Amino acid sequence: MPLTLHRVTKAFGGLVAVNQVSFSVRPGTIHGLIGPNGAGKTTLFSLITGFYKPTSGRVELDGVDITSLSTSARALKGLVRTFQGTMLFPDQTVGENVENGMLATIRPRLLDWLVETSGTKAMKCAQTDEILEFAQLSNLRHAKARDLSHGQQRVLGIAIALAARPRVLLLDEPFTGMTAGEKDRLVEMLERIRQSGTTVILVEHDMRTVMRLCDVITVLNFGKVLTEGTPEEVRRHPEVMAAYLGTSL
Numbered sequence: 001m002p003l004t005l006h007r008v009t010k011a012f013g014g015l016v017a018v019n020q021v022s023f024s025v026r027p028g029t030i031h032g033l034i035g036p037n038g039a040g041k042t043t044l045f046s047l048i049t050g051f052y053k054p055t056s057g058r059v060e061l062d063g064v065d066i067t068s069l070s071t072s073a074r075a076l077k078g079l080v081r082t083f084q085g086t087m088l089f090p091d092q093t094v095g096e097n098v099e100n101g102m103l104a105t106i107r108p109r110l111l112d113w114l115v116e117t118s119g120t121k122a123m124k125c126a127q128t129d130e131i132l133e134f135a136q137l138s139n140l141r142h143a144k145a146r147d148l149s150h151g152q153q154r155v156l157g158i159a160i161a162l163a164a165r166p167r168v169l170l171l172d173e174p175f176t177g178m179t180a181g182e183k184d185r186l187v188e189m190l191e192r193i194r195q196s197g198t199t200v201i202l203v204e205h206d207m208r209t210v211m212r213l214c215d216v217i218t219v220l221n222f223g224k225v226l227t228e229g230t231p232e233e234v235r236r237h238p239e240v241m242a243a244y245l246g247t248s249l
């Protein structure tokens with residue numbers, strides 16, 4: 001399994017935000033992480049990316065214990081995240097922002113990267129072309145990131161993460177603030193990411209989109225796993241319905 005959590009717990013003082021959470025993410029799937037407000041999704045996300053260290057428990061990537069690794073060490077191993085708010089360099093072009101994303105994977109050759117030869121420049125350019133085409137942003141390559149719409153900026157955030165060549169891509173509420181059309185386009189892009197073999201972990205509040213896109217969903221409630229299953233199984237689970245009372249699933 002690309003990613004496995006073993007009885008992961010995170011306490012903030014007396015408050016146990018994530019309580020003995022265990023689950024595995026199957027390769028090449030889109031795995032949703034949902035739950036009502038305060039259920040522990042963001043904390044769990046931070047435990048997976050390495051922003052937080054667990055109070056107890058273990059996180060494994062491809063069977064290797066990565067619990068003590070930093071966020072950047074995890075990124076070098078292929079565990080790459082996007083951010084809830086967009087994290088872009090607004091005054092740089094779309095293409096330059098994507099090139100920045102590549103830095104996450106090339107630490108051993110950072111000097112080569114900084115002292116740019118014609119070879120490295122051509123390689124960067126070709127990879128940027130490929131990613132921009134994949135994200136359908138090629139026509140905006142020379143636009144400043146600040147001039148993009150909100151939805152386009154969110155897609156650029158994912159393109160930057162893709163530039164780091166993730167094996168496991170963690171997306172934190174990527175659909176927030178998007179129009180219906182932008183959501184459709186992002187759903188289609190995430191389906192292409194899955195087809196390419198990249199595993200995706202998706203924290204998302206938009207239930208319709210989660211149900212449409214995910215292969216497996218883990219439901220958190222009060223810091224614990226309430227249930228896990230296909231969208232259909234989760235939708236029919238009585239406690240999930242109770243936890244989401246008033247929300248259409």
Ligand SMILES: Nc1ncnc2c1ncn2[C@@H]1O[C@H](COP(=O)(O)OP(=O)(O)OP(=O)(O)O)[C@@H](O)[C@H]1O
Binds near residue numbers: 038
């Ligand atoms: N740094 C922190 N210090 C203290 N308590 C925290 C901290 N971060 C989160 N919590 C608490 O842990 C619990 C889980 O919070 P978390 O943000 O992980 O939930 P969530 O499911 O992401 O919620 P939301 O959907 O509202 O973003 C909440 O009770 C929250 O108040």
